[in-house]
Amino acid sequence: MRGENLTVGYFAQHQLDSLDSKATPLLHLQRLAPTEREQTLRDFLGGFDFRGARLDEPVLNFSGGEKARLALALIAWENPNLLLLDEPTNHLDLEMRLALTMALQEFGGAVLVVSHDRHLLKSTTDDFLLVADGRVQEFDGDLDDYTRWLADYRLRNAPVSNTPVNADKTDKKAQRQQAAALRQQLAPHKREADKLERELGLVNETLAKAEAALADSTNYDAANKDKLRDLLAEQAKLKVRESELEDAWMQALELLESMQAELEALS
Known part of the structure; x- marks a missing residue:
């Protein structure tokens, strides 16, 4: 049931195509607020990094990231x-991804987000919904729990070998050769997953140190403004790297589980 005072904001990548390519950012906003002072609209758009001449340029010349910011x-x-929000950080640069995350953390309403950006999900969500087998249900866990759930799900749903019990020796030999080749392929993928896990651990440690430094109030003194700027830049950079490594590690684990399931099916 829709609430009486509910107002919904919806963002998806296909909406970027619905922007008027001939209109400027300022004109887009003026169409929403025709009675608002122009300076107020310019100031508002400045908060999304639309300033100066860029405010009066047509959207046609904008990058995907700029269109996403405007939307x-x-x-x-x-x-x-x-x-x-459907994949809201696609096309956004590091600074805008961080700004969006902070804005969502301060948002007073409700947010439903679909995203592959693990940092965004970790930073802005309280609960997760699991979509699987045609159903949507609450997921009791975090993203690490989901990684383990996904690996287990792939194993449980791996195709079962339908080779007849009385298969001839040629078929069995071919299966053994295929299994041996698969085991050889597993080794480098396992090393890559382990490498990603170690690198992720190092990034997590470095990020924790940077955030501990940011928690030190002395770094916010006027005399330390350069140090603070460097710390904030390092934090933002590390968070993006953390998200990239988490995605790569998760994909590596999924591939490993898929190959292991295939190997078991050959046994």
């Missing part, structure tokens, strides 16, 4: 109390 700005202007 998010138009949603933010309408001040919804429910946000539906």
Whole structure:
């Protein structure tokens, strides 16, 4: 049942194509707020890094990241109390990804987000929904639990070998050769997964140190503004690297589990 005062803001990648390619960012916002002062609109768009001449350039010349920023700005202007976000960080640069994460952390309404950005999910969500086998249900766990669940799910749903019990020796020999080849392929993938896990651990440690330094109030003194700027830049850079490594590690684990399931099916 829709709430009486519910206002919904919806963002998806296909919305970028619905922007008026001949209109400027300022004109897009003026269409939403025709009675608002132009300077107010310019100031608002400046918060999304649309400043100077860029405010008056047509969207046609914009990159995917700039179009995404504009779409998010138009949603933010309408001040919804429910946000539906489908891969909101696609095309966004590091600074805007961090800004979006911080904005969602401070958002007073409800957010439903679909994303492969593990850092965004870790930083902005309280609960997870699991979509599998045609059903949607609450997931009791975090992203690491989901990685383990996915690996187990792939194993449970791996194709079962339908080779007849009385298969001839040629078929069995071919299976053994295929299994041996698969075991050889497993080794380098296992090393790569272990390497990613170690690198992720190092990044996590470095990020923890940077965040501990940011928790030190002395770093916010005027005399330490350069140090603070460097710390914030390092934190943002490490968070992106952490997200990249987590994605790569998860993909490596999924591949390993898939290969192991295939190997078991050959046994």
